[in-house]
Amino acid sequence: MKVIKFGGSSLADATHFNDVIQILQMDRQRRVVVVSAPGKRNENDEKVTDLLIDYARAHGKTQRSIGQQIIDRYQEIATAFDISAAQFKPLADQILALPTTSFRGPAFRMAAFKAHGEKLNAQLLALVLNTQGLAARYVDPHELGLIATQEPNNATILAQTYTHLAVARQELLAEDKLWVVPGFFAYTTSGHLVTFSRGGSDITGAILARGLHATEYENFTDVDSIYAANPNVVANPAPITKMSYVEMRELSYAGFSVFHDEAIIPAIEGQVPICVKNTNHPSVPGTLIVPTNQSQPKRLITGVASSKRFAALYLHRYLLNREVGFTLKLLKILFRYHISYEHMPSGIDDLTIIFDRNQIPADVLPHLLADIKETLQPDRLQWIDDYAILMVVGEGMRNQVGVIDRILHPLATHHIGVQMINQGASRISIMIGVREAQADDAVRLIYNDFFNQPVSLPLRQPAQEVTHG
Known part of the structure; x- marks a missing residue:
């Protein structure tokens, strides 16, 4: 039994719905279908999730207009598959009822609005599949027992979910129907709807793959495979046919964006192989992500990625290594500002702290630097805001000598300094x-x-150092 997930670009319109139907017909092992909200149909279009956020924030005539836009998106698909007005009416009614529904608070209200993109798309797909001769039913996360923490828009799944899914698996195997499940949301123990972080349909798919003991989790998107480098940086990079869970996690950290960063974790815990495939080219093998003992690397490295979202704080102070509690003082300052750090390489007299730049608002940075300077009295303090991190990843490097030399040689030749x-x-x-x-x-x-x-x-000339102190 396979769990299969379709992203928003794979369910944007009736044409893509038709592609999904054909993919489900190709393999009867595909029993559980996890869906995202409809994505953009063209460059100038809006995702349904974004429309729902606007719908939640609007009032009066503007809100009614946005609500109708959302209804029209689903109606367009329903009409193409001859879904009757009576069948479609419950979907439209749910959208119209949202503004007058009572919620636990504003954050829970926003979560409920956003979740309806996936919820309605799953209901619609189940209707469409039945009209096309594929027995299917909509299965709500509440019915499956998907229980999550109380954070309304950044929830994490609770362990008891997997006990519930073990029971659901027996029902699934006994029932000769496709299950269509909306991604992105779950419920608290008290029954309130909560969403995962944005892109969380991937998380739902991985949770179900683990909990239902799937033989494979297929994640359909709009690319043929995961590539060894970003196609926007390297022309025609090599596709990766197979990689390990650990390689995927490492590369995701530095910008591989095919997978939501958290989505792979439940699959790792359940040791479920993941296959990334293209909805538009379903016969292409895609990229298989497997446990390390099944990866069998054919190259020294699997991929190289970079992310430009970082910044660095450099501190220099003589005999820093001998001062007990120096790092603790620094971490306490970061704690007061609710800032986490990514890495902290150090030397005898210096220390560099690397941050995700998005964590530190521009108006907070001067105060942070002033507090550090006052508390730690460094001889030199610099904020480096043009920092990037590269990840070179490959199971094939594990027992090889000289890999670092080989990586650094072309950089040194072209005067690219390593920080x-x-x-x-x-x-x-x-x-x-x-x-x-x-x-x-x-x-x-x-x-x-x-x-x-x-x-x-x-060949470059040595780069000039640009810092902000």
């Missing part, structure tokens, strides 16, 4: 810090060396 380097204990990933402006060139050079695709880059 930080770190290799994890697993020896399958190497993290490199570079200037933001040089990140894409660094990815191209490393990719070229390991995948033997020529790239034309001029």
